[in-house]
Amino acid sequence: MSVVLSIQGLTKAYKPGVPVLKGIDLDFDERGLTAIIGSSGTGKSTLVRIINRLVDPGDGTIVFKGEDLSRIHGRQLRELRRRIGMVFQEYNLVERLSVMENLLCGRLGYLSPLKAWLRRFPQEDIEHAYQLLDVIGLSNFANQRADSLSGGQRQRVGIARALMQRPELLLADEPTSSLDPKTSVEIMELLKSQGEDNKIPVLVNMHDVELAKRFADRIVGMTGGRVVFDGLPSRLTDDHLKLIYGGEGWLQ
Amino acid sequence: MVSHELTATPLMSRVWQRHTLAQKLSRLSLWLLIGVAVLLSLSSISVIWEFLWDAPEQMADMGSRMWPLDFPYYPATVHAALLETFHIATLGTLFSMVLALPLAILAAHNITPHAGLNLFAKTMLVASRSVNSLVWALLFVAVFGPGPLAGTVAIACRSVGFVGKLLGEALEEVPRGSIEALKAAGATQGSQILYGYWPAVKPAFWSIMLLRWDINVRESSVLGLVGAGGLGMAMNAAIDLFQWDRVAVILLTIFAVVVIGEVVITYFRRKLI
Numbered sequence: 308m309s310v311v312l313s314i315q316g317l318t319k320a321y322k323p324g325v326p327v328l329k330g331i332d333l334d335f336d337e338r339g340l341t342a343i344i345g346s347s348g349t350g351k352s353t354l355v356r357i358i359n360r361l362v363d364p365g366d367g368t369i370v371f372k373g374e375d376l377s378r379i380h381g382r383q384l385r386e387l388r389r390r391i392g393m394v395f396q397e398y399n400l401v402e403r404l405s406v407m408e409n410l411l412c413g414r415l416g417y418l419s420p421l422k423a424w425l426r427r428f429p430q431e432d433i434e435h436a437y438q439l440l441d442v443i444g445l446s447n448f449a450n451q452r453a454d455s456l457s458g459g460q461r462q463r464v465g466i467a468r469a470l471m472q473r474p475e476l477l478l479a480d481e482p483t484s485s486l487d488p489k490t491s492v493e494i495m496e497l498l499k500s501q502g503e504d505n506k507i508p509v510l511v512n513m514h515d516v517e518l519a520k521r522f523a524d525r526i527v528g529m530t531g532g533r534v535v536f537d538g539l540p541s542r543l544t545d546d547h548l549k550l551i552y553g554g555e556g557w558l559q
Numbered sequence: 560m561v562s563h564e565l566t567a568t569p570l571m572s573r574v575w576q577r578h579t580l581a582q583k584l585s586r587l588s589l590w591l592l593i594g595v596a597v598l599l600s601l602s603s604i605s606v607i608w609e610f611l612w613d614a615p616e617q618m619a620d621m622g623s624r625m626w627p628l629d630f631p632y633y634p635a636t637v638h639a640a641l642l643e644t645f646h647i648a649t650l651g652t653l654f655s656m657v658l659a660l661p662l663a664i665l666a667a668h669n670i671t672p673h674a675g676l677n678l679f680a681k682t683m684l685v686a687s688r689s690v691n692s693l694v695w696a697l698l699f700v701a702v703f704g705p706g707p708l709a710g711t712v713a714i715a716c717r718s719v720g721f722v723g724k725l726l727g728e729a730l731e732e733v734p735r736g737s738i739e740a741l742k743a744a745g746a747t748q749g750s751q752i753l754y755g756y757w758p759a760v761k762p763a764f765w766s767i768m769l770l771r772w773d774i775n776v777r778e779s780s781v782l783g784l785v786g787a788g789g790l791g792m793a794m795n796a797a798i799d800l801f802q803w804d805r806v807a808v809i810l811l812t813i814f815a816v817v818v819i820g821e822v823v824i825t826y827f828r829r830k831l832i
Contacts, residue, residue: 399736412746
């Protein structure tokens with residue numbers, strides 16, 4: 308399988324001398340769900356956010372489908388971001404817009420602001436949005452305002468918005484951390500199945516080790532800004548978890 | 560046991576005080592300072608005591624001159640002047656909206672991450688607010704000559720600072736998350752403003768505009784005192800001619816307009832939010 312995303316020697320420091328990422332080397336194939344686990348503050352979020360450049364990288368290269376995206380900006384950056392979908396912990400919907408409008412937000416990169424303002428979206432986009440609403444089971448909610456939805460419903464809208472981009476890579480920054488256990492499982496199922504159906508790699512950054520083991524095809528464990536485990540979920544042992552999270556009392 | 564340990568501490572030492580000695584002293588000196596300031600300002604406004612003692616009599620006299628009200632004066636002159644006041648207030652508010660929108664966007668540091676532009680916009684907004692409507696009207700009467708045009712531009716110039724400041728602050732309080740999501744989808748700055756910022760500030764925006772329109776109706780009713788059109792012009796003429804019965808009609812009109820405006824605006828604001 309060919310490599311879609313290749314990260315080499317990536318570092319990042321928000322404050323000089325306090326590195327958050329200390330040299331990350333990771334390659335991602337064109338399929339499969341990768342869970343990035345690690346305790347808070349180890350740079351998981353930073354890593355995911357650097358990939359679509361919501362955070363600027365320090366040293367190193369990030370090559371996405373043959374294009375180094377670590378130094379691009381302006382129009383080039385916007386065009387890159389259109390190809391990468393992102394799901395957020397706090398859903399980040401536009402609260403006062405309808406569910407349909409929130410989905411169409413995923414197409415904003417392809418439309419002039421004026422056309423977007425006048426809601427002149429191509430018919431194709433609107434049909435795609437209705438299809439995705441069926442997929443996430445919210446067909447009857449198209450015209451409801453996003454702030455009237457529950458957490459799980461919001462996150463499903465967030466995923467549908469990312470899929471509206473027809474992304475070539477799907478990133479999710481702690482998508483289940485604000486949700487209850489049952490909804491978390493449903494959200495992970497949706498991310499996994501959509502990744503497979505659309506034949507795109509999915510990168511999920513998460514806290515819940517059991518959930519990661521259950522859904523991931525590959526687990527990346529991080530601690531202190533470095534990758535300390537990278538492999539199949541079945542090979543993740545308690546020793547690895549001790550290394551990733553520190554201590555062992557919590558494992559009992 | 561715990562209770563033993565508690566009684567072991569002598570009760571006398573557990574006195575609770577709201578203020579320490581230093582706080583008491585500083586509070587006392589603050590009160591003294593306020594007292595001195597009041598006395599000083601009283602002595603500097605040079606009250607003419609004869610006139611002050613005379614005031615109740617004068618008020619009664621003016622009241623009697625106002626009564627009975629000259630109601631036929633309303634359809635003859637006041638009504639047209641009232642409409643002019645409305646036009647000044649409404650057009651001025653609309654103009655200020657057009658001018659304030661770009662300034663508010665430039666002043667909001669989350670949309671315009673450029674300290675120089677922020678400072679420029681904020682300076683413009685402060686300049687607009689630092690000059691009273693009446694003073695703006697005096698300036699524009701000198702430029703455009705007396706009449707409603709001067710009043711309209713004066714209202715617009717004064718309102719820009721008000722609308723721009725409040726709208727800029729509303730923009731700065733828009734949650735970062737939704738904007739980040741639009742950015743991640745590759746939306747341009749323009750789309751981010753129209754799809755992310757605008758829906759979030761829309762209720763605040765209309766609320767600010769309604770409030771400013773309400774203020775502008777009241778302000779434009781006095782702008783005529785300096786020749787900038789509207790009710791004030793009629794009032795000025797009536798005062799100059801000592802026609803207190805007509806002045807009373809105009810004052811009553813302003814009062815009625817403000818009350819009706821309050822009711823209407825409260826209704827719309829509730830519908831909008």
